[in-house]
Amino acid sequence: MTLIIHTIPAFQDNYLWLFHQSGERAAFVVDPGDAQPVLECLARHDLELAGILITHHHPDHTGGIKDLLAHFDAPVYGPNSAHIPQITQQVGEGDRITLAGARFSVLEIPGHTLDHIAYHAAPEDESPLVFCGDTLFSAGCGRLFEGSPEQMHQSLQKLAALPDTTQIYCAHEYTLSNLAFATAVEPDSKALQEKTAADTTKRQQGLPTVPSTLSIERETNPFLRCHLPTVVQAAMQHSACQLQSPAEVLREIRLWKDNF
Ligand code: ZN
Ligand code: FE
Numbered sequence: 614m615t616l617i618i619h620t621i622p623a624f625q626d627n628y629l630w631l632f633h634q635s636g637e638r639a640a641f642v643v644d645p646g647d648a649q650p651v652l653e654c655l656a657r658h659d660l661e662l663a664g665i666l667i668t669h670h671h672p673d674h675t676g677g678i679k680d681l682l683a684h685f686d687a688p689v690y691g692p693n694s695a696h697i698p699q700i701t702q703q704v705g706e707g708d709r710i711t712l713a714g715a716r717f718s719v720l721e722i723p724g725h726t727l728d729h730i731a732y733h734a735a736p737e738d739e740s741p742l743v744f745c746g747d748t749l750f751s752a753g754c755g756r757l758f759e760g761s762p763e764q765m766h767q768s769l770q771k772l773a774a775l776p777d778t779t780q781i782y783c784a785h786e787y788t789l790s791n792l793a794f795a796t797a798v799e800p801d802s803k804a805l806q807e808k809t810a811a812d813t814t815k816r817q818q819g820l821p822t823v824p825s826t827l828s829i830e831r832e833t834n835p836f837l838r839c840h841l842p843t844v845v846q847a848a849m850q851h852s853a854c855q856l857q858s859p860a861e862v863l864r865e866i867r868l869w870k871d872n873f
Contacts, residue, residue: 614634614635614714614736614737615634615635615739616632616633616634616635616713616714616715616734616736616739616742617632617633617634617635618630618631618632618742618782619631619632619654619658620821621642621650621651621654622650622786622821623646623647623650623673624646624647624673626785626786626787627644627646627647627673627674627784627785627786628782628783628784628785628786628821628823629642629643629644629645629646629647629650629651629677629784630642630643630644630744630782631643631651631654631655631660632712632713632715633658633660633713634713634714634715637713637714638659638660638661639660639661639663639713640655640658640660640661640662640663640713641662641663641664641665641666641712641713642662642664642665642666642681643666643667643668643732643744643782643784644666644667644668644673644674644675644744644746644784645665645674645675645676645677645678645681646672646673646674646675646676646677647676647677648677648678648679648680648681648684649677649680651677651681652680652681652684661685662681662684662685662687663685663687663712663713664687664688664689664690664712665678665681665682665687665688665689665690665691666690666691666712666732666744667689667690667691667692667697667700668691668692668729668730668731668732668744668745668746668747668748668784669692669694669725669726669728669729669730669746669747670694670696670697670726670728671726671747673784674746674747674784675697675699678697678699679699682699688701688702689701689702690702690704690710690732691703691704691730692704692705692721692728692729692730693705693728694728696728697728704719704730705719705721705730706719706720706721707719714736715734715736716734716735716736717732717733717734718732718733718734719731719732719733720732720733720743720771720772721768722745722748722768722769722771722772723759723760723764723765723768724748724754724755724757724759724760724761724762724764724765724766724768724769725746725747725748725754725755725756725757725758725759725760725765726747726758726759726760727759727760729746729747729748729755729760729768730746731743731744731745731746731748731772732744733775733779735776740778740779740780741775741776741778741779741780742779742780742781742782742824743772743775743779743780743781743782744782745772745781745782745783745784746783746784747783747784747785748765748768748769748772748783749769749772749781749783749830749834749836749837750783750785750787750788750791751781751783751787751788751791751812751822751823751825751830751834752787752788752791752792752794752795752805752808752825752830752833752834752835753787753788753790753791753794753795753834753835753836753870754769754834754836754867756867756871757867762860762861762863762864762867763860765836765860765863765867766839766859766860766863767860769836769837769863770837772827773827773830773831773837775827776827777826777827777828777831778826778827778828779826779827780824780825780826780827781823781824781825781826781827781830782823782824783823783824783825786821786822786823788812788816788822788823788825789809789812789813789816789822791834792805792808792809792812792833793809793873794835794869794870794873795833795834795835796809797847797873798835798843798844798847798848798866798869799835799838799843799844799847801843802832802833802843804829804832804833805833808829808833835866836863836866836867839859839860839862839863839866840859840862844862844866845862847866848862848865848866848869849865851865851866851869852865852868852869
């Protein structure tokens with residue numbers, strides 16, 4: 614059994630993920646901000662929509678639900694959130710759901726929004742994976758629209774505690790601009806130079822830079838590195854403040870990035 618995951622680009626820089634078990638027609642889509650490209654992908658691969666997974670309430674992640682439900686009678690999994698009335702299966706921390714033969718567990722990861730969740734699976738004989746929406750990006754993290762830096766720090770640490778080989782299926786192609794910022798924070802990082810070279814080539818070839826891998830993110834993503842001396846130093850220098858905790862470091866580099 615193999616989990617097949619299709620990458621569906623949408624809007625300017627969103628990725629919608631569609632997955633199914635090889636040889637099976639039942640497919641599940643994550644964060645369908647737009648229905649049309651999902652319907653096209655389903656038709657192209659002769660699949661049927663068997664479920665919708667939502668990570669958080671923003672329209673670029675939920676805007677296609679209504680149109681998809683007009684074509685398919687499918688359950689909608691998502692967080693307990695007043696903003697998403699179409700959810701039929703509310704899920705929260707520790708809940709387990711089996712989709713396309715893979716057992717997913719739900720992580721609550723507030724910060725970008727308060728209702729943000731992730732779906733993590735470790736299919737047998739395959740790399741573990743996580744659909745993490747707009748919380749963890751390759752070389753970056755989501756903006757703090759609703760949560761506090763402390764919440765975001767805890768949420769990112771929860772994701773960072775997943776196995777090293779976890780594939781990070783984030784919802785946007787922000788990698789190159791994130792890497793430019795990460796390099797401003799840690800200019801001497803060889804890992805960042807290597808990732809920037811590799812991802813620049815991918816983009817030149819029109820390829821996505823995601824999924825990323827957790828081990829690479831631990832080495833290159835400043836928002837997962839708020840406890841490390843190089844990042845702490847850079848944040849203190851940039852903010853001209855004495856910073857006492859990783860959450861304070863995260864607050865400062867998030868502000869820095871917002872204005873980068
Ligand atoms: Zn969002
Ligand atoms: Fe988004």
